[in-house]
Amino acid sequence: MGALQIKHLFGLQGVSKQDIRTILDNAKQFREILERPIKKVPSLRGLTVVNLFFENSTRTRTSFELAEKRLSADTVNFASSNSSVKKGETLVDTLRNIESMKIDIVVVRHKGTGVPKFLAEHSNAIIVNAGDGAHEHPTQALLDMLTVEEKLGTLEGKKVAIVGDIRHSRVARSNIWGMTTMGAHVTLCGPSTLVPRNTELLQYKELAGSVSWETDVNKAVQDADAVIALRLQKERMDDALLPSMREYRNFFGITEQVLESAKDKVLIMHPGPINRGVELDSEIADGEHSVILNQVTNGVAVRMAVLFLLAGGRNENA
Amino acid sequence: MKTLNSAKGASRVLKNLKLWNKGEDFVDTDIRIDAEGKLVSKEEKDFKPDQEIDCNGALVLPALFGLGLDFMEPLRDDVYTFKNGLDAMRRGGFYGGLYESAANPIDDADKMVAMKLRFGNCGKNDGMDIKFLGAYSKGFGSDSLAEMLDLADAGAVGFGDGGASIPHSRFLRLAMEYGKMTGKRFFFQPMDKTLRHSGCVHEGAYSDMLGMKGIPRIAETIAAYTVLETARFLQVPVHFKQVTCGETLDLIRNARKQGIDVTCDVGLYHLLLDDSSLETLDSAFHLIPPLRSADDSEALWKGLEDGTVTAISMNLTPVLRQDTEVNFEDSIPGALSLEIALPAIWKKLCARVGVARALELLAFAPARLVGARLPENFENFVVIDPDKPSKVTEKVFAGHVCNSPFLGKELPSSVLGTYINGVWTE
Numbered sequence: 001m002g003a004l005q006i007k008h009l010f011g012l013q014g015v016s017k018q019d020i021r022t023i024l025d026n027a028k029q030f031r032e033i034l035e036r037p038i039k040k041v042p043s044l045r046g047l048t049v050v051n052l053f054f055e056n057s058t059r060t061r062t063s064f065e066l067a068e069k070r071l072s073a074d075t076v077n078f079a080s081s082n083s084s085v086k087k088g089e090t091l092v093d094t095l096r097n098i099e100s101m102k103i104d105i106v107v108v109r110h111k112g113t114g115v116p117k118f119l120a121e122h123s124n125a126i127i128v129n130a131g132d133g134a135h136e137h138p139t140q141a142l143l144d145m146l147t148v149e150e151k152l153g154t155l156e157g158k159k160v161a162i163v164g165d166i167r168h169s170r171v172a173r174s175n176i177w178g179m180t181t182m183g184a185h186v187t188l189c190g191p192s193t194l195v196p197r198n199t200e201l202l203q204y205k206e207l208a209g210s211v212s213w214e215t216d217v218n219k220a221v222q223d224a225d226a227v228i229a230l231r232l233q234k235e236r237m238d239d240a241l242l243p244s245m246r247e248y249r250n251f252f253g254i255t256e257q258v259l260e261s262a263k264d265k266v267l268i269m270h271p272g273p274i275n276r277g278v279e280l281d282s283e284i285a286d287g288e289h290s291v292i293l294n295q296v297t298n299g300v301a302v303r304m305a306v307l308f309l310l311a312g313g314r315n316e317n318a
Numbered sequence: 319m320k321t322l323n324s325a326k327g328a329s330r331v332l333k334n335l336k337l338w339n340k341g342e343d344f345v346d347t348d349i350r351i352d353a354e355g356k357l358v359s360k361e362e363k364d365f366k367p368d369q370e371i372d373c374n375g376a377l378v379l380p381a382l383f384g385l386g387l388d389f390m391e392p393l394r395d396d397v398y399t400f401k402n403g404l405d406a407m408r409r410g411g412f413y414g415g416l417y418e419s420a421a422n423p424i425d426d427a428d429k430m431v432a433m434k435l436r437f438g439n440c441g442k443n444d445g446m447d448i449k450f451l452g453a454y455s456k457g458f459g460s461d462s463l464a465e466m467l468d469l470a471d472a473g474a475v476g477f478g479d480g481g482a483s484i485p486h487s488r489f490l491r492l493a494m495e496y497g498k499m500t501g502k503r504f505f506f507q508p509m510d511k512t513l514r515h516s517g518c519v520h521e522g523a524y525s526d527m528l529g530m531k532g533i534p535r536i537a538e539t540i541a542a543y544t545v546l547e548t549a550r551f552l553q554v555p556v557h558f559k560q561v562t563c564g565e566t567l568d569l570i571r572n573a574r575k576q577g578i579d580v581t582c583d584v585g586l587y588h589l590l591l592d593d594s595s596l597e598t599l600d601s602a603f604h605l606i607p608p609l610r611s612a613d614d615s616e617a618l619w620k621g622l623e624d625g626t627v628t629a630i631s632m633n634l635t636p637v638l639r640q641d642t643e644v645n646f647e648d649s650i651p652g653a654l655s656l657e658i659a660l661p662a663i664w665k666k667l668c669a670r671v672g673v674a675r676a677l678e679l680l681a682f683a684p685a686r687l688v689g690a691r692l693p694e695n696f697e698n699f700v701v702i703d704p705d706k707p708s709k710v711t712e713k714v715f716a717g718h719v720c721n722s723p724f725l726g727k728e729l730p731s732s733v734l735g736t737y738i739n740g741v742w743t744e
Binding site for chain 2: 013092136167198
């Protein structure tokens with residue numbers, strides 16, 4: 001298993017194809033371990049990981065915690081709702097206090113863009129981004145990529161449609177960077193109030209030619225190898241970004257009819273939790289093309305790979 | 319930074335200097351300074367300096383006038399004080415400035431008098447020309463008119479809003495209608511608060527990439543248009559602070575053609591930086607109005623060249639370290655500027671607009687805008703070596719805060735010293 005060029009995982013923007021390849025290849029091995037009767041390996045024995053979640057999370061935190069335990073790390077959970085953060089402690093002070101307890105790896109989720117990078121600048125710990133604002137959620141994208149590779153063999157040349165609230169989605173941003181790096185073409189689709197407003201994004205450096213967008217979902221999924229539907233948050237209606245769930249479902253929901261123009265073996269993906277009947281119809285979410293539960297399993301494997309490789313990289317440098 | 323104002327200092331001659339002589343012209347000169355930091359005339363034959371310093375052709379320029387100075391005192395003197403501000407002015411070569419503090423609305427005459435007293439009592443400020451903007455609404459941002467007639471009598475040079483977004487159209491009209499009786503200019507930050515929403519960066523490719531909430535250009539242009547239409551209707555002079563995009567400058571050009579009395583400034587950092595700096599995710603680049611795209615920045619430079627832009631503003635906004643040592647979106651926006659403005663912009667500014675226009679933008683026009691005395695007779699001056707780079711360290715800044723996008727960076731030029739109100743500082 002090779003080490004990574006990156007020291008932390010802030011996001012997939014700028015992460016090399018080689019590093020992503022290494023993570024995915026390692027994740028495939030951990031995926032096999034997860035199928036064994038005894039799923040635990042001693043890779044992170046003696047290391048302590050803190051899960052620093054400033055935003056509510058169930059599945060991502062659980063997935064990380066499980067990955068850490070499968071790797072035999074000592075884990076500590078820190079939730080801002082019952083912490084000193086509530087008492088006005090600054091982010092840096094919180095981190096320094098936790099670090100004083102000799103933490104090796106920090107898995108962090110925060111509403112603010114760039115918090116993982118900020119923490120890395122003020123800490124010696126390895127930082128793994130578990131979601132920062134609407135910026136990036138790299139392990140979610142990696143597990144999406146692992147799922148596509150597992151089912152279709154490769155990402156190279158594949159067409160992936162991401163449908164929904166792109167503008168507020170850290171999952172979409174990480175997938176844009178990660179999947180295009182691995183050779184896929186990404187088509188973004190959503191109502192004009194929920195997609196990035198600036199077409200310059202498509203021309204940005206290495207993204208040029210690899211990303212396009214559509215406001216017609218039928219065109220977006222045409223010949224798609226995979227469709228990632230994003231969760232639509234009800235707050236978007238309150239913020240006047242959308243008129244109704246009903247209209248969204250009628251124009252942007254993934255239905256049997258919409259999928260008729262996709263490839264025969266199209267994969268249906270969703271980062272969860274699903275609003276059934278809104279972004280995905282139930283028969284699609286539970287249908288033969290759905291790989292949503294595979295994504296969840298792959299999430300543990302990918303997070304094991306990330307933690308293992310980052311910790312290994314650090315030990316080699318020490 | 320050393321101030322030669324005590325008998326313990328060394329007397330000196332600064333040799334090989336070039337004194338600005340109007341237009342693009344300079345004449346050779348020396349500067350003689352006694353041990354107390356006072357200038358010594360050439361007629362003083364007995365002067366025997368302790369030191370002779372070769373300044374390698376450094377330039378002697380008239381001192382500058384700063385727009386947009388928020389010294390935070392009195393309500394946030396934990397962050398910054400008048401004393402800090404005056405120290406910063408001396409270090410950067412400013413002899414005067416326009417005070418407007420978001421935390422300290424001067425919305426009645428008593429506050430104006432108290433502010434002037436406070437300024438007058440903070441030490442070595444003799445001759446430092448500080449002007450004050452009055453508030454047009456009570457407490458900034460309210461729907462109640464401030465006592466503008468009283469404020470004008472008490473010395474307000476104009477009326478502003480502390481950097482808040484423009485008010486709703488009815489109150490804007492009423493404020494300008496009432497304030498028109500004073501004949502004073504209204505200063506606005508052209509920003510529509512509903513279009514700004516919770517944005518913290520320029521709405522563009524970088525905000526989209528980083529998932530940060532953007533402030534679109536139309537938040538500025540719509541606000542500017544609203545103000546200009548009201549100004550045209552009421553015939554009230556207006557000034558736009560920190561214009562950030564070419565579209566607003568187009569509105570200003572058109573407004574002037576219609577006879578509207580409108581002036582504007584652009585911020586130091588908006589000329590020198592653009593939103594590509596957001597990629598660093600460094601909260602030092604958190605400014606409001608936000609740093610816009612490279613094309614916007616270039617449009618501002620064009621506005622300097624063609625005369626649309628009246629002045630370059632400093633927009634001094636001190637921020638506590640603890641409020642910058644957080645992630646970008648949670649940080650408090652703002653930057654220090656006075657100490658580093660001239661070495662940061664001088665070379666580029668001269669290359670684009672020439673020496674005379676550069677000094678007009680940094681010194682004469684801002685002073686004229688608020689009725690301050692002009693820096694014509696070299697009573698105050700700044701000595702700059704345009705070709706000697708300088709490093710921006712925490713020590714460069716007065717006070718205990720040091721928020722600046724240029725902290726740790728190298729500037730193309732150096733301020734060798736300033737002579738402000740009879741005190742030589744280097």
